[in-house]
Amino acid sequence: MEFGSVVFILRFLPAFFILYYLAPGRTKNVVLLLGSLCFYAWGEPICLLPMVLSACSDFIHALLIEKYRGKGTAKILLSSALFFDMCLLFFFGYADFFIETANGLFGTRLIQIGFPLPVGITVYTLQTTSYVIDVYRGKIPAGRNLLEYATYVTMFPQLPIGPIVRYRDLSGALKNRKMNLHQISGGAKRICVGLAKKILIADAAGKLWSEIQLTAPGEMSIALAWLGILAFAFQIYFTFSGYSDVAIGLGACMGFSFPENFDHPYAARSVTDFLSRWNMALTGWMKEYFYQAVAPEKSGAIRNTIAFVLTWGLIGLWYGPDWTFVLCGFWMALFYLAERLFLGKVLRFLPSILRWIYAMLVVAIGWVFFALEDVADVMIYLRSAFGMGTGAILDRRFLFLTLEYFPLLVFGAFFSLPVVSRLLSKLENGRNGMSIAATRFLEKVYPAVCLLLALTYLVGRGW
Amino acid sequence: MEDKKNDLFTIGIIAVILLTFAVMDLLFQAGLIHSAGTKTPDPLPVFTARSFLNGKYFEDYDAYSVKSFYKGPQWSKLVRGTEIILGKREFEGILLGRKNTYFESRSGKKTGETAIAESLDFLEKLKTDYDAKVMLIPTADEVWKDRLPAYAAYFDQEEYLDSVMERVGEDHYVALLQTLNEHKSEEIYYRTAPYWTSLAAYYGYYAWWEKSGKLFPYYYDLDRKILVTNHFVGPFVKRVGMEDRGEEMFILKETEGKQVTVCYDDRVTIEGYYRPEYLDAQNPCGYYLGDEFGVAKIQTESQRKNELVVIGDLNANVMIPLMAPHYSTIWLINPNYYQGDVMEFLAEQKGEDTEYLVLQGVLDFVELFDVKE
Numbered sequence: 001m002e003f004g005s006v007v008f009i010l011r012f013l014p015a016f017f018i019l020y021y022l023a024p025g026r027t028k029n030v031v032l033l034l035g036s037l038c039f040y041a042w043g044e045p046i047c048l049l050p051m052v053l054s055a056c057s058d059f060i061h062a063l064l065i066e067k068y069r070g071k072g073t074a075k076i077l078l079s080s081a082l083f084f085d086m087c088l089l090f091f092f093g094y095a096d097f098f099i100e101t102a103n104g105l106f107g108t109r110l111i112q113i114g115f116p117l118p119v120g121i122t123v124y125t126l127q128t129t130s131y132v133i134d135v136y137r138g139k140i141p142a143g144r145n146l147l148e149y150a151t152y153v154t155m156f157p158q159l160p161i162g163p164i165v166r167y168r169d170l171s172g173a174l175k176n177r178k179m180n181l182h183q184i185s186g187g188a189k190r191i192c193v194g195l196a197k198k199i200l201i202a203d204a205a206g207k208l209w210s211e212i213q214l215t216a217p218g219e220m221s222i223a224l225a226w227l228g229i230l231a232f233a234f235q236i237y238f239t240f241s242g243y244s245d246v247a248i249g250l251g252a253c254m255g256f257s258f259p260e261n262f263d264h265p266y267a268a269r270s271v272t273d274f275l276s277r278w279n280m281a282l283t284g285w286m287k288e289y290f291y292q293a294v295a296p297e298k299s300g301a302i303r304n305t306i307a308f309v310l311t312w313g314l315i316g317l318w319y320g321p322d323w324t325f326v327l328c329g330f331w332m333a334l335f336y337l338a339e340r341l342f343l344g345k346v347l348r349f350l351p352s353i354l355r356w357i358y359a360m361l362v363v364a365i366g367w368v369f370f371a372l373e374d375v376a377d378v379m380i381y382l383r384s385a386f387g388m389g390t391g392a393i394l395d396r397r398f399l400f401l402t403l404e405y406f407p408l409l410v411f412g413a414f415f416s417l418p419v420v421s422r423l424l425s426k427l428e429n430g431r432n433g434m435s436i437a438a439t440r441f442l443e444k445v446y447p448a449v450c451l452l453l454a455l456t457y458l459v460g461r462g463w
Numbered sequence: 464m465e466d467k468k469n470d471l472f473t474i475g476i477i478a479v480i481l482l483t484f485a486v487m488d489l490l491f492q493a494g495l496i497h498s499a500g501t502k503t504p505d506p507l508p509v510f511t512a513r514s515f516l517n518g519k520y521f522e523d524y525d526a527y528s529v530k531s532f533y534k535g536p537q538w539s540k541l542v543r544g545t546e547i548i549l550g551k552r553e554f555e556g557i558l559l560g561r562k563n564t565y566f567e568s569r570s571g572k573k574t575g576e577t578a579i580a581e582s583l584d585f586l587e588k589l590k591t592d593y594d595a596k597v598m599l600i601p602t603a604d605e606v607w608k609d610r611l612p613a614y615a616a617y618f619d620q621e622e623y624l625d626s627v628m629e630r631v632g633e634d635h636y637v638a639l640l641q642t643l644n645e646h647k648s649e650e651i652y653y654r655t656a657p658y659w660t661s662l663a664a665y666y667g668y669y670a671w672w673e674k675s676g677k678l679f680p681y682y683y684d685l686d687r688k689i690l691v692t693n694h695f696v697g698p699f700v701k702r703v704g705m706e707d708r709g710e711e712m713f714i715l716k717e718t719e720g721k722q723v724t725v726c727y728d729d730r731v732t733i734e735g736y737y738r739p740e741y742l743d744a745q746n747p748c749g750y751y752l753g754d755e756f757g758v759a760k761i762q763t764e765s766q767r768k769n770e771l772v773v774i775g776d777l778n779a780n781v782m783i784p785l786m787a788p789h790y791s792t793i794w795l796i797n798p799n800y801y802q803g804d805v806m807e808f809l810a811e812q813k814g815e816d817t818e819y820l821v822l823q824g825v826l827d828f829v830e831l832f833d834v835k836e
Contacts, residue, residue, distance in 0.1 A: 001521075002525070005525050005528070005529075006488065006525070006528040006529050006532060007524065007525055007528050009481070009484075010481070010484050010485040010488045011485065011488070011489075011528075013481070014481060014482060014485045042521050043521045043522070044521075181467060181470040181471065181474070182466065182470050184470070184474060185469070185470035185471075185473040185474050188473060188474055188477045188478075189473060189477075191477075192477060211570060214570060214572075396614045396615075396616060397570070397614075397616060399613070399614040400570070400612070400613070400614035400615055400616065403550060403552075403612075403613060403614065404550065404551055404552060404553060405551075406549075406550055407549040407550065440469065443469075444469060444472055444473055444476075447473060447477060448473075448476045448477055448480060451477055451480050451481065452480055455480070455481075455484050456538060456541060456542060457542055458529070459484070459529060459532040459535065459538045460535075460538035460539045460540075460541055460542030460543075461529075461539070461542060
């Protein structure tokens, strides 16, 4: 089920919350589990299979690891759990990608499985993996309540794209959670804002990007190529951050506290800064469970670098089975490393605006890798963006589309930079009663306006 | 206390909005409200084990749930209206131009050089093999260029038509661009459809006559035109889902009430040029001689022996009633719908008294070769 659909917003959500709030105490987990299964089954019921297998495997493995803690068997069990998870992920998510790569490289004719990438498989696999590793490391006891564990694995808010939540951060709330009005109202606001980001901005930006793609990359003017990058940058940011907002909001309405996932990444003044603001939960997970495992403390520089590059390659692959995603990860890693080695020191002497331009330039090029499926297309596109395509600076198409999507470009820039939060805090810090009243009014009204606009657009665009 | 009030207010207002929409949706779905705004609501997707397992059912249901939302078209108009206020001009491949004129968008469409060359070769072949005349009709986005939204993409029809004249020679080429430009302030095209009007066809007829070698033209009196409807709403408006006040559609008095039979694709024969049943159809331009047929054989009252073979689109339908008195039989072949080989068809009709004419909108004609590419 998609967050930005009529079925989810107008049918699933009201029905779910009515049942959830009516359910007493611990039965809330039952409602949440059943709701999550319905959410997940809507669209691809067959994809429930890997989720159930992964949940059962890690639940049992964790119990056994705890039983044999301190013995060699525990390590074997951990390896077995991880191997099983990776096999599931490989088979259901990435098998066709690797088969296609092998066929391309070696001229083999291996037949592709043709199984659709199950929604959320990359999220719940990382969640269950972190759970079993945490049990192995002794950070948490193995859960003995299958209902609580299944609720954690299947929990629908963060399934589409995160944020990835560790079991240890939720286990308390899974057992006993208290909800208060402030938390619910905060959650409801986040849901409204998230839906507006997705439906009003991300979808429109996606449409602009699609329209730009109608022009062959080699025939674009410089301005059109950059407009395309901007459109894609807005599409990807507002989709991911919008969905994260909805997930965090839903969690809050249910009494959970999910970690923040995006912190105005387009305001970053270096690539390091950008990566620390983009999909923070995923980066944190990769750092803790992959990077630190491959290059533990006091590892040599070479090992650290290899681990680092691998981590970013995997982060790229997490977004989907495509080599251009991996290349995007490598591209970001390259500048991250450069900043750690020498570039960071140079950047310190530059004015803030130049640092921002540098960071956005690197990110923009990274997005071209992310947006296109073919490396050759990426190269052609970049050539156009840097004036080596037609060489034309402007064309009619750029001017037409800029006029067509002018409000989107303004709103996109406005909401992707921390302008709103700064304005609100300025108003709030104002000493006169008027500004305080204005802030309160805006805070009360803007979520409702966001929701109303998002719903109107949602039901209106189908025609 | 104040914070609690604020929280309650936020939750309340969000819940009210959400539940209002949810109730509207549910009541309609439950059949308690019967007004999706459509004459034929979309059918509920069919549930089968296969469609359930492969996810097709859910995909279709998601689309259905949006389409069947209570007063769907009104919501759509609201969204469109807001977007227009915000400066958007292109919807569903249609451009909303000045003076409420709609144009087919050429965004991202690029007529390749091969298509242009092939189309010119085709015309030259028709001229050489059949002595065919070429009368390509410049479309509204050429003549009414000033009505196009700023910086909208367009195909340079003037340049293309110059190439056509060069290839087929002036004696086989009926120039329309200048004629239509001279009358550009008149309603020579439908604002809401990609075709010319009877008025433009009237000007076109005299331009054709001058090149036809016929002794006299038939006299058509514009003052005696017959108003068919003043609520003509073309397919562009329906595609965009906007409201439009409609426009006038008229025919020339002299073309009505003729003893004419039209046989479509060797199957159905109907009398007369005009088809009122199309006025409420998706494309009301079908009023002129019908729509979506491959070949129409039009037999007129004329006692002459000569025949005319027209390769044309709906623009040709508008003009044929004016040309008909010059011929006993007119074959109209529409390449958009004709399933067989056009060249074979033309060869079959070849005879001493048979004339050939290409009578088609420029864009539609060139796009025939784009598809081939």
